[in-house]
Amino acid sequence: MPVCSASVLYLLLLLLCGLLGGWVLSICPAACSCSGGHRVVDCSSRGLTKLPPGLQHNIRFLNLSFNSLHGVDNQLSHYAHLRTLDLSYNRLESLPPALPRSLWDIRAAGNHLRSLDKNDTAYHWNLKVLDLSDNELERVVFINNTLLSLQSLNLSHNRFWTVPTNMPHNLEIIDLSHNYLLQILPGSLDRLPRLAQFYLHANRFTWLSEGIFDDLIGLEIITLGDNPWACEEEEHITKLLRWSEKTRATVLGCPCYTRPICGQSHLPVTGRERHSARFTEPPLWVNNRSEGQDVQLPPRTVENTPNYQAKSPLVDSGMYQGKAGMNESGDHIWTSSTSMDSFSSHTSTTEHPRSLTNKPKLTRLYNEGCKLDIKTQQTVILSVIVMTTALTTI
Structure with a gap:
């Protein structure tokens, strides 16, 4: 009987260690x-200069935006389940090396990136969204037959003089607004069906x-507004004007200010709702930063994680629908889609953060989850103590 009791007690202790161990591993980093x-995990606007300790190994969403990170070296490489990584508005001068190949969405807007080399993206076969807007990029290099899953590329508010060549072939959204583009080299757009x-x-x-x-x-939507078209050079501009009138796409900001909208597809396609990337004014600190001033970034709070997810180009293109829910991988998705009904020539697809009204609800859910974890832990400990006492008295 003592041997049996000892075996049962041993099994109970193993169960307790397993339950408590899982509870400990799932503790959220203090920051x-x-x-x-x-x-x-939302670690935005925490003044971080390095990756916070205590991140769970199987995290899927990590928001590190609006901090003071200069780099994360190879610290993120072992998070093999990570789908979305937001490094926007830090102090990065290059993309971190060895990012997980599991990533679907990389955001690195508002840093100090000057170039994107071929090795920075060569192995990201699963990547669907890449946002490098509001940086100092002058060139990007893509390798043939890489980034085959990439659907949305945001390079707005950079320093490009020509449209990048050899862009991934399955792209559905490209934003090159607010650059210094003078020309599109022949062949640059040949393989973007x-x-x-x-x-x-x-x-x-x-x-x-x-x-x-x-x-x-x-092509469904193209924006050409707010460019200094040489309208007096009829030899060149007449051909562009003729194309803008006859194309099946919707042209927003017709050349030479002929009309706000032109093209043959003025109405949405029947049975298909058309969504656009968001047009918003660039963040207030964009111009100040270019003048070398050290601008204090606006504060961000706990609600930024859902707000960030809500403005994904994948959401706007209709890939994820519904106000709130879960995708097929079990990740929580907060979405909001906008129909194309207006156009501003001084706009960008990069939004600056705004607070949401559902902060109390999110906070309440989070607190309830913490209370549930504590109650579960207390129940398990009490049960083990009672069973151990019973076996000892046998």
């Missing part, structure tokens, strides 16, 4: 807020080569 079983939304407003185009957009067979 962050967590949800979704501690797999959705799925491109549906192309943002080129607020650049320095004066004219474009004839037929430059002819290979964009899937």
Whole structure:
């Protein structure tokens, strides 16, 4: 009987260690807020200069935006379940090396990136969204047959003079607005059959080569406003004006201010709701930062995680629908989609943070989850003590 009692007691202790061990591993880092079983982690606006300790190994969403990170070296490479990484508005001068290949969404807007080399993205086969807006990029290099899953590329508010060549072939959204673009080299747009939304407003185009957009067979929306078109050079501009009137795509900001909207597809396609990337004014600190001033970034609070997820280009393109829910992987998705009903020539797809009204609800859910974990722990400990006492008296 004593041997049996000892075996049962040993098994109970193993069970207790397993339960408590899992509870300990799921503790949220002190500098962050967590949800979704501690797999959705928001560490934004915490003044961090390095990666916070205590991150759970199987996290899926990590928001490190609006901190003071200069780099994270290889510290993120072992988070093999990570799907979304937000490093926006830090002090990075290059993308961190060895990022997890599991990533679907990388956000690095508002840093000091000057170039994107081929090795920075060569192995991200699963990547769907890449946001490098509001940096100092002058060139990007992509390798043929890489980034095959990439659907949305945001390079707005950078320093490009020409449209990048050899862009991933399955892109559906490209934002090159608010750059210094003067030309599109022949062949740059030859292999983008799925491109549906192309943002080129607020650049320095004066004219474009004839037929430059002819290979964009899937084009639905293109923005050409706020460019200094050479309207007096009829030889070049007449061909562009003729294309903008006859194209099946919707042209927002017709060249030479002929009309706000032109093209043959003024109405949405029947049975398909059209969504656009968001047009918003660039963040207030963009111009100040370019003048070398040290600008204090606006405060961000716990509600930034859902707000950040709500503005994904994947959401706007209709890939994720519904106000709140879960995708097929079990990740929480907060979404909001906007129909194309207006256009501003001084806008960008990069939004500056705004507070949401559902903060109390999120906080309440988080607190209830913490209380549930504590109650579960207390119940397990009490049960083991009672069973141990009973076995000891046998």
